Amino acid sequence: MIRFVLLACVSLTLALISSGCTDFVEPNQLAGVLGTAIDHGEDGMIEVSHQIVIPSQLEGPSKGGGSGNSNPFLVMSATGQDVFQATQKIQFKMSRRLITNHRSIIAISEEYFRRNDVRKLFDKLFRDPANNLRDIIVLIKGSSAKEFIMLKHPIESLSSIGAAKELQINGMSGFSSRQFLIDSFLKGSRPLIPVLQIESLKRSPKKTDPTALLSGFAVLDHNLKIKGLLDVEEGSGALWMMGKGTYHGATVPWKNGIVSLRLTQLHRRISSAAGQDPKRIVLTVKAQAYLLENSSQRDMSEADNMVELQKGINEQIQKELQGTIDKVQRWGPDVFGIGEYLHRQNPYWWKSQEDDWDEKFKNIDVSVKADILLRSTGVSGAPLK
Amino acid sequence: MNTERKGCRVKVSGYQMFWMISISSMIMFSYLPIKLAAEKAHQDSWISILLGSMIMMAVTWLILRVCKQNKEKTLVGFMKDLLGTLLGKIIVTVYFLHWFMQMSFLAKGTADFHNLVILHNTPMFVILFCLIVLVAYAVYKGGITAISRCAEIIGPFFVTVLYVQLFLNPQDMDMKRILPVYADSGWFSILEGAFRSFNYMVDPSIILMLFFFAENKQTVSRAILWGTAVAMGWGVLATLVVLFVTGPNLAAEMVYPVYSMTKFVSILNFVQNIDAFYIPLWIFGAFIKVSVCLFILSYGLSEWTGFKNWKLIGCIIAVIWLAFVIYSPHNIRISNTLKNMLLIGFFYPVVYIGIPLILWIIGSIKKHRRA
Numbered sequence A: 001m002i003r004f005v006l007l008a009c010v011s012l013t014l015a016l017i018s019s020g021c022t023d024f025v026e027p028n029q030l031a032g033v034l035g036t037a038i039d040h041g042e043d044g045m046i047e048v049s050h051q052i053v054i055p056s057q058l059e060g061p062s063k064g065g066g067s068g069n070s071n072p073f074l075v076m077s078a079t080g081q082d083v084f085q086a087t088q089k090i091q092f093k094m095s096r097r098l099i100t101n102h103r104s105i106i107a108i109s110e111e112y113f114r115r116n117d118v119r120k121l122f123d124k125l126f127r128d129p130a131n132n133l134r135d136i137i138v139l140i141k142g143s144s145a146k147e148f149i150m151l152k153h154p155i156e157s158l159s160s161i162g163a164a165k166e167l168q169i170n171g172m173s174g175f176s177s178r179q180f181l182i183d184s185f186l187k188g189s190r191p192l193i194p195v196l197q198i199e200s201l202k203r204s205p206k207k208t209d210p211t212a213l214l215s216g217f218a219v220l221d222h223n224l225k226i227k228g229l230l231d232v233e234e235g236s237g238a239l240w241m242m243g244k245g246t247y248h249g250a251t252v253p254w255k256n257g258i259v260s261l262r263l264t265q266l267h268r269r270i271s272s273a274a275g276q277d278p279k280r281i282v283l284t285v286k287a288q289a290y291l292l293e294n295s296s297q298r299d300m301s302e303a304d305n306m307v308e309l310q311k312g313i314n315e316q317i318q319k320e321l322q323g324t325i326d327k328v329q330r331w332g333p334d335v336f337g338i339g340e341y342l343h344r345q346n347p348y349w350w351k352s353q354e355d356d357w358d359e360k361f362k363n364i365d366v367s368v369k370a371d372i373l374l375r376s377t378g379v380s381g382a383p384l385k
Numbered sequence B: 001m002n003t004e005r006k007g008c009r010v011k012v013s014g015y016q017m018f019w020m021i022s023i024s025s026m027i028m029f030s031y032l033p034i035k036l037a038a039e040k041a042h043q044d045s046w047i048s049i050l051l052g053s054m055i056m057m058a059v060t061w062l063i064l065r066v067c068k069q070n071k072e073k074t075l076v077g078f079m080k081d082l083l084g085t086l087l088g089k090i091i092v093t094v095y096f097l098h099w100f101m102q103m104s105f106l107a108k109g110t111a112d113f114h115n116l117v118i119l120h121n122t123p124m125f126v127i128l129f130c131l132i133v134l135v136a137y138a139v140y141k142g143g144i145t146a147i148s149r150c151a152e153i154i155g156p157f158f159v160t161v162l163y164v165q166l167f168l169n170p171q172d173m174d175m176k177r178i179l180p181v182y183a184d185s186g187w188f189s190i191l192e193g194a195f196r197s198f199n200y201m202v203d204p205s206i207i208l209m210l211f212f213f214a215e216n217k218q219t220v221s222r223a224i225l226w227g228t229a230v231a232m233g234w235g236v237l238a239t240l241v242v243l244f245v246t247g248p249n250l251a252a253e254m255v256y257p258v259y260s261m262t263k264f265v266s267i268l269n270f271v272q273n274i275d276a277f278y279i280p281l282w283i284f285g286a287f288i289k290v291s292v293c294l295f296i297l298s299y300g301l302s303e304w305t306g307f308k309n310w311k312l313i314g315c316i317i318a319v320i321w322l323a324f325v326i327y328s329p330h331n332i333r334i335s336n337t338l339k340n341m342l343l344i345g346f347f348y349p350v351v352y353i354g355i356p357l358i359l360w361i362i363g364s365i366k367k368h369r370r371a
Helices: A002-018 A083-092 A110-115 A118-129 A144-152 A158-171 A179-185 A231-243 A303-331 A338-345 A347-351 A357-361 B015-030 B032-071 B074-083 B085-117 B124-165 B186-200 B205-211 B217-254 B257-264 B273-304 B310-330 B340-369
Strands: A030-040 A048-055 A073-080 A097-099 A104-109 A138-141 A192-202 A206-219 A226-230 A246-256 A257-272 A280-293 A365-376
Touching: A002 A048, A002 A144, A030 A073, A030 A110, A030 A158, A048 B217, A073 A144, A083 A097, A083 A118, A083 B015, A097 A192, A104 A110, A104 A144, A104 A158, A110 A226, A110 A338, A110 A365, A138 A158, A138 A179, A144 A158, A144 A231, A144 B032, A144 B085, A158 A206, A158 B085, A179 A257, A179 B217, A192 A231, A192 A246, A192 B273, A206 A231, A226 A303, A231 A246, A231 A257, A231 A280, A231 A303, A246 A280, A246 B257, A257 A303, A280 A303, A280 A357, A280 B310, A303 A338, A303 A365, A303 B205, A338 A357, A347 B074, A347 B217, A347 B273, B015 B032, B015 B124, B032 B186, B032 B205, B032 B217, B032 B257, B032 B340, B074 B085, B074 B205, B074 B273, B074 B340, B085 B124, B085 B205, B085 B273, B085 B310, B085 B340, B124 B257, B124 B273, B124 B310, B186 B340, B205 B273, B273 B310
Parallel strands: A030 A097, A030 A104, A104 A138, A138 A192, A280 A365
Antiparallel strands: A030 A048, A048 A073, A192 A206, A206 A226, A246 A257, A257 A280
């Protein structure tokens, strides 16, 4: 009996200790950070703002989504010499422990990019095991990043979730901070990051609300400095050519009218042009096209018209994408990963090229070839007369 | 068998041995070698790991030859026979030192990792104390029988789940990240990567002691080879997966690559943060490895000193071990010397290759003379 009691006591103590009860923080003692904003502070400081969910203010589906005045989140900010110090200052003002495990966005202001070395920022991301590296990195143009995470989102409960969903649903993947780290470590590839801008959006006759909208993509060089901005159209083309696009819409003029298509199964292939000259690259983009709108008065059930349409969209898209490539090449950073291709294809040649690739990329002859397959012309044949 | 002692039934089946070897090798493999190889050989680190694995397989085979020549005795016993009492005793202490170091590195690594990742406030002492008391209890109560039975239970879960883990990141894998093969690093870097990492892949020296406890020497040596092969296969695959997911530059920066892999898992944006599920499994693995070390160390010491009660020795070592692990972090150099060139370049090669080779040669000569 004594033996049993003793054993029970020992195992109970052990169970309490070894299950980590010395450390426990109950869920009601936690505050989830869903978005973080990084801004330039004075005197080499950094301003960190966290968007923190207030669970009690989140509207559940049972409440019917009434537009309450209270925000379901709160933004706390502080300046510090690095991310940890600033976060620590925020923590002191909080009644709950901040956790970043579920963060979905990191917004960095354009000013911060221009005036600081962004590379320093990412040490904390990678070193601290509390980060998940699944969060998306965006650049905020025209205002501070803090302003962005303070905004309300018209549909989602938090602007950070809204922005992340916006990118995902529009087929723009591959912007996680892990991907960003990998890209910025590579010698033959440069990161491209989405740019959000705050614009006033008229949502009802009386009300105009500022809302953050995707306004394009920023092309970064090896030192993570902004070299140029692409608009949304060019950017999604660039994504396609980078092999990261998943969905694309195209509207192109054709035969005295306009046709619109949905492009799916986006792929790209890089190859050297005929011969062994690595300086001549052909970038082939592939997709399957579904015609969804046609104002050209042609009967699309005719095979001849289909052949012509396929040729037409190929030519048009080829022209547009070539424009994007030429633009990026003038800036220098190789966001398409052509350097990586050459690295794999001609590794010994690459060794003499890898330094200062941004400059050398400008002299590479890249031509785009579109290989789009028209899969369907929709469910109606000739346009209505 | 004259060396058989009271309370220790010499019975470890081939099946149990297989799990013991594979767990204790995989737990080693999941920590250091991938980083060490990636630092030197970049995207060719998988070749380094493959080379290292082959070296380690050969070493395991060599050690098994030595064991088979001396079936009736443990390392301490046959070292004395082959090299003479004094020299044998001196050289065997190198192994004692090695096992003790392995034990403390692993225990400290486990405790530090938990402090870093989940238990931020729990004192290191508590984590260590729980681990060491459990290990000492297992060794004291059941010796190798208890450990091998635990391994038999833990093994299938541990090995399966660790293999499964490698396939949880399909959306992030890009096979092109290991290209170009060879051209970037060249043979010297690849060999350097292999040379730096092979020491930490597996610890074949434990076989020198464990072999004696085997039920059937023939099946056990096959089981040991298979156990090593399973761990090695996992290691090469894990390196490839790490490279596929993160590319060589990030892989070289990751201190706990296998842990980071579990952090990246995101299945359908829903199954995330599964690392919490893996952490207990790694403790299980560490438990097996550390108990094996404690057992062979205390049994070996008992033979070395002639003091029959090896269980008592085990308890004493556990106390010393606890004290060492608690006080070693005060000197960063003592507790973080895993990349020390003296260890990598001299100590491990001597322990794994040098001494077994000498023993094998002497053993063969003796056998030849007798014949």
